[in-house]
Amino acid sequence: MSFKVTMVFGTRPEAIKMAPLARVLRQRDDIDLHICSTGQHREMLQQVLDSFELEVDEDLDVMTQGQTLNGLSEQLMNKLDASYARRRPDIVLVHGDTTTSFIAALTAFHLQIPIAHVEAGLRTGDLKAPWPEEANRSLTAVIADLHFPPTKKSRDNLLHENISIDKIEVTGNTVIDALLWMRQHLHDTDWHPAADSPLAVLDSDKRMVLITGHRRENFGKGFERICLALAELAEAYPDVQFVYPVHLNPQVQNAVYGLLAGRPNIHLIAPQDYQHFVWLMDRAYLILTDSGGIQEEAPALGKPLLVLRKVTERPSVLEGGTVLLVGTLQHRIVEETRRLLDDPEHYADMSRVHSPFGDGHASERIAERLSLWLVEHRQGGAAE
Missing domain, CATH: 3.40.50.2000 (Glycogen Phosphorylase B;)
Structure with a gap:
């Protein structure tokens, strides 16, 4: 049958x-x-x-x-x-x-x-x-x-x-199924980005902050405030690498490239395929996102996560203490990112593996x- x-x-x-x-x-x-x-x-x-x-x-x-x-x-x-x-x-x-x-x-x-x-x-x-x-x-x-x-x-x-x-x-x-399968595959094969990949220029000895953003409710002022926060952080932390795979939506592209292009420690790159993105998440020091799926993936990898939204439909991730809602206000994004970069105790508290999603x-x-x-x-x- x-x-x-x-x-x-x-x-x-x-x-x-x-x-x-x-x-x-x-x-x-x-x-x-x-x-x-x-x-x-x-x-x-x-x-x-x-x-x-x-x-x-x-x-x-x-x-x-x-x-x-x-x-x-x-x-x-x-x-x-x-x-x-x-x-x-x-x-x-x-x-x-x-x-x-x-x-x-x-x-x-x-x-x-x-x-x-x-x-x-x-x-x-x-x-x-x-x-x-x-x-x-x-x-x-x-x-x-x-x-x-x-x-x-x-x-x-x-x-x-x-x-x-x-x-x-x-x-x-199922996102945890995908994540754990891909991470294990990358580790088993000792996979690294090709020499001509934009990720090949990243310095493994420096901390890396990974950023993603694409939510419609953040179009306009929301993305502008997020980008201004990233610009402020990049200037305050010249030895930290800020990696931003920029979504293809023109409203995202215009805001991000208009406000962040040309800064030496901000790497604006094309959207990455899944294996490259898992490689980035696995190596990130912390992650900023307005994505839904990454709210599940980052805690499963033990990565501190700041969510660039006012509310989340995944309240379970907040209970583990590894995810924090920060919204899109510039001062709040800067404050919470600086705390993770400057306070080792706080970072340790937020970098534990917590996987309520399977x-x-x-x-x-x-x-x-x-x-x-x-x-x-x-x-x-x-x-x-």
Whole structure:
């Protein structure tokens, strides 16, 4: 007995978190996996797929210049509607909180195709923070048939929203599966960036601060304050290397390069593929980010993390004392970064390994529950 499963993703973070699950599903005889890429972050997406030795089965190629969220949603729904009609999957797998995830789920719902939601149940309680992600994941939960929350807190969020317990399986997060697999691979192969890589110029004897940023709610003044804080820190700490892989979004690029280009100890580089980025995280002294996934990855590596957001949908990371919400105010970013750079005791307190998001086996748990649900669902349909 074989089941047709369609996995939909479009952004780099989605691909990183779905890749280990895709590898597990493709090893199973009872699953016929079809990977559908929306092409939302094509260049960065391909880097991830190459790192995990995966290929997509279908590329919807939905992105256009200056596209709005509504324009993207229209394109996604039209193309996914046709894809699902051709493929007729037994279930659609979506991940997290992107526009791709919600529209992929909604299109499946309209066609009465069951939906499984990986990384379900994350909540801030504020539909505007992060925007539009909080709405995307909350709306997906309403129509999903299976929910795979990473933690008990995420499960409790779903229960409070009246999701039935028999539709929920706490699995840990697949991002930890991906991270631990890649770090071990890098260590086993003694992997280093090539001589022509921008990372090859980094001095291993100097401390390195890693920065990422791409959240829509930080566009404009938020990114301006973040960049001004980094400029102040770079001037105050000339022997510290600040490495910033700059997201391809023009609003991010314009702000970052406009305010930080030309500073000798700030390395503005292109977005890195997954193995290069894990190498950077593993060697970072501390990390500043507004990313969601890095809030899970950094603590698992024992790296102090300052989150450039007002709220987090991952409150579990704050309990370990290795992650701190600092927002986007310039003085706060500078103050907390300086404290980590100047106070060895404080740094030691924040550089402990803390991994509430799993043990690296989330993908196996998801695959097993998914298979059981599909069998039960088919048998139930036959009985009717």
